[in-house]
Amino acid sequence: MSTASNVKLNKVEVLDSETILWFHVRYTPGNWISIPDQSFIQPVGSKEKLFIVSADGIPVNEQFTMPESGEVSYKLVFPKIDESVAKIDYGEGNEGGTWFIYDIQLKPELFQSILPEKLSGSWFRSENAQWEISLFDSVAIYNSQVWKYGSYSEKDGIAKIELKRDAMKKDVYARLVSDSICMIGESPSSMTAYSNRPDESAIPADEDLFESSVFQVDTVTYRGYIRNFSPRYAQRTGMVYVNNAVVGQQISHLIRIADDGSFEAKFPNCNAQNVLVRLPFFYGTIFLEPGKTTFQLFDNNSQNPVLFMGDCARINTDLHRLKDIRSFNYDEMRARILDFSPQEYKAWCDDLQQRDYEELAKHGKEYPLSARAKQVKSLEFDYRNAERLLSYTMQKVSAWRQENKIPNDQWQIDFKPEKPDSSYYDFLTNDFANNPLGVMTAEYYFFINRLMYSDVLRDDGSNVGLTTLDIIKELRKTGYQFTADEEKLALLQEEVSSTEYDELQKEFQEKYKEQAQAFRENHEDTLKHFYQENRGKRVTPEMMEAYLAEQHIELTEEDQAYLVALKAFNKEPLMAKVHRLQSEVGGSVRTFHDDHRAFVNELFAKRRIETRNKQIQTVLGIQPGLATDIMLSQDYCRPIVSEMTPVSDEKLKEMQAQINTPFIASYIALMNDATKAKIEENKKLAVAQINDVPENEGDDIFESIMKKYKGKVVYVDFWATWCGPCRSGIERIKPLKEEMKDENVAFVYITNQSSPKGTYDNMIPSISGEHYRVSEDEWNILSDKFKISGIPHYTLVGKNGNVINPHLPHLQNSELKAMLMKHVNE
Template structure:
């Protein structure tokens, strides 16, 4: 009877009656979920995946309609059918807790599927995906016994991670290894690892009490555990904070291993973003990922610092030091470190929860109800609360002095930076209220210099502050504090004579020919000043005149292909159209005629133009950089002197750092090296030895780039053919017909533009044999010399258009800010006038779709 019953049960199971299966805490590989899979249910009618998501409160998440699961070997995609816990196919706003639990239902899977991938429809790399989700546990073919698999930590309280033994790979000594052989004698194991032809043997011993000892020397094995050991009394050798002698230029190495990496994810690269506190710039370095999930990249830095890493499975900060290597394990269940900076990174991860930006976000919601002093006090209280949390964590477990120093500085500078934002965020809140037509009776506060008394002399003179993530944020805000800045009296630039005098007053020698031209131009300046004064005095009347006849004004702009139309030209055009003017408009036109050049002035003007032609324009371009430097110097000297006066300082590290940032930024924006005399002046003003020499380093680096650019190819300079109206853009792209065109409106001074250009460079190289053109358009705001120096680094087709051409093009494509991208198909038709920013993977798909 029992036998018959067993057979019946087996038959029922085969028929699916007993096919219910629940997998708690399922295993899976590479994932970019901001959370985890908590459970999978396999029923006779559905596959149900349970999600736990931790995300920014107030932000939205969504389960798209084309969410799917699929056998890792390919085949049919099983589309989601419904959700529980959040809406299906609609945006769900995360609650204050920042946590959400929900289920996604899919059809029942066919028999024989052991692993699946989860994804969201359109292959956008920003969409959530999970790979190698295990449905049927099978004994994975591995040379290594299960008892040895896992991450092994020292048990002395340091929790140093030395060994990662997984089913098919091992991580030892900052490298990924394969198993060659594993031999066992009772509870003693010899593991031979192989990597690029090199062999390494690791010995493991398990004693009678279950203690595990590991090492590469049989006679000197150390005790390890898969569990971390909390020992707040652990003592680290040379446990000291970073000293003031912190600067050193060298390369940092960031390497690691993505556990569970698969090429199916379609991501073979990552990025490391390095913010340079000395220049205020950010450099991006590409991380190439090997097929086994390992990676390694080197980049130059000047001091210990945190960098931001964006790599499959991780978006986080990592602490690095010059001349040292940091190795990171990226895993669903653990973030672990090896190498020179392992201890600091491990400790910083433990301290992360002490620092929170959310408290400040919450505080800003009531900023209209707070006086400056109340806001400052609230920020300082948040800072003290977070510092106390830091102490609590460090009392429960060992934390190195360096990690404590870094996190303490981060917490302090975050608070100080927030205090400096009071006026900015108050104005934003007032604007939001006005936009929503909410009545406001907010009291206006004047911020006195005493508001900034939290800034101390020691803070301004401590060069170790550069290790803090939030230092640059604080310094940037400090540079814009109105109470600590004074506006200088700027020289007049109403005439060429004014410009020449300013240049000479600042030690710039003009040529005899230039002085002669300036003298001749002086005879024309009275007439030019009359026009300038007329436009200034009648600014409102001119604007009303143009707006009263808006359609006609825009038609004339389009016809003349220029944005600025004079009162006289516009009045003459209206007359041809039979338009009558009001009495006020007639008076305006009459006054305009009165300021026109006399016959004698016209004769002088004609003679001047015949002799000097475009030389005045060339004079302006030649000395534009000098004028910018003079104005910048006036502002910075006045501001920094005011800051020194407020704090009673003669020399400060922070002011030197801010001055260096300003000069380095000008160097990058102008893309023109400083002369020797300019360098000497800058170095004289920057007292800190390392910072003073660093501007020379940056200048030499730019010289080397410009020299290398002379032999570069792959870029082409184009000239706009004479065209008006809609013909302008068509004439610019006519030669590229038959190819997809990616148009980038940019400028040499635009940081986001240059970052985007640098980011897209690998994609251009990848698609260089395809029918696609990368077209770059800039205007007169990009100085010609800066532009010509820059474009050899930018492969593609280039235009530098006139001011009127730029205004027409930006109006045509509704360019309200740059960078701005436009997509044109192979027929020369604009298919997307506002393409927006996309990752390289996403943009590649967009371009290929048009081919």
């Protein structure tokens, strides 16, 4: 079993004085490879590693640049092994090695298959070159399933092979015609010609395209087999990541790998699309369709290391051939974008997109690609390019930060990139944004995300904020019964609300609209913290001016002129009266806003959506349709799914009434019901240990929590219910926690009050581990202690209670397990 498909072990020489391994590598020309000086061979069953002595054809512990041919052969020399050794492993490096070869068999007589060697291998139907059966040493692949052998017999030159799977049995007959042709079938009279050297010219033309109605909720079945898989390999799971554009979330599904290398994942999905698969040594996209089965073979020791069978075999085979078409280079973009104007950046991206299309056409001339593969690949090019174009400002700011070594948590920066003008967005046509076929690519998910938060759809400068009176008016519309204090507040607010007041506000906003917008843009990042500190208070221009001075922010002449005008406006008799009354009820205003926070958030989101929909139509000319429905669905589904807060039937109908696409409207209801079911299921699981935060003296909050786990290695995860990467990380290590349930390791989860209590209570029952929900002050102390600038944030604590690593990086499960066990065994 080799974990690197581009590396072939061609020969092993076991000599009296040394052991030599001969390799041949295919890799991208110009990229480098390296042989670590801790590379080793190890007899299977032995703890002793024999480290590399020398190499021929490649240096040791140095970067080796691949030649133009993209191929290199070399040999590695190791110490002598005992002649009794039957199998060895090879590892590229000791701690932190990246790839391995397991069970290199030195004595051929160790294993004898019941099949004759002449029948072994993968067989392709002669009439269409499609892979339909593989007959390996110990298993067969047939009808998208892995089978074991029952018996083998031959009569009159025809072999009868009994296949078994669970309680099922099936007979397959085979008659070898030549070294490369074999007749195979389920009866001697129905055998068809197969070849182990597929003739690509026999692949039939396929002009069927996907229709526009791609949405369908059904179960996806993804199966596969890793040939020569070793049960000793540390990682026994993989993941499928589905970018669900309707929900606005990347949904992950676990793959468990059996001892024989077979695996299967079944999960519901709502449309055909490319999904990301991460297996122990495969990282790539697979095209899956609801209601259909896809089988994938990984055979790193074969000329065909990846093969597909099942309903989606043809499109996956073609897309796999096209997987490396990507002219865009992220590092090159980061190096050049600071010199690009918006139009120059657009021209550069469009040129790279055109190169991809030319490469696709080239492949189409060399190989009979299916129409659907070309269709999906073209959509991928288009939406990937659109996502890049919408990311111009973000990428330029990020590149500037990198060049000037400005950390992301430093909000205020002295850099304002040029904004694209309206002509820049001419690629955002109505048909492009609302094309239902777009969802078949993962890129559409990212395109919608960039479009939702693009500069062109941000606030157009009009006031979308909510005053206390706005909230009062909206609450009255719902029939809400005000308390006595709230009624007093409402009357005071309504007293100062008049046509004169509204006209005065409108006049000032219109006159100073550009200055106000410029001031916000100049100081938005700096004032975020200021607004948080003064939440619920009336913020005056004098207060803002003083705070900016404290932060050593130098105001421009335009900033100063705007603040002078704002001060004068506040001194108008009517405005002064409003501010005086607001001061009189200041405390009740804060209480009122706190008591109705959920209502206010919903109301603000509604106004934000209205502004976005107005902008997308008036600025871009994109009419209500799939794109706006998906944006709206994401707004609604995010709290339902991610925060596990289902809505009432009445609220659900209100949401659905705003959706034009019937499938999306029904899908929101499906997600709402699924969340309700998951909450009930979680209540039954109860694998989480919910802890009260122990009493502590100020800064010793962390030490107080850790006392409970003395003697254990502790993996601490600082997270929040609303944080997508946090939840993804928790899901990723779920199988690892199951593997390590009997080890001396504790998994501790710490969140703060930003995780709503209801969401927290619904979510954590299914998260095994020890849980704490700390106060804001306690969270601030922890954030300061571990310099937490973003979540998820991981920390490792030793058995003695001392912090081993305050900033633990993201690790693969196998790496994390090895690290945890290292400290467990110390």
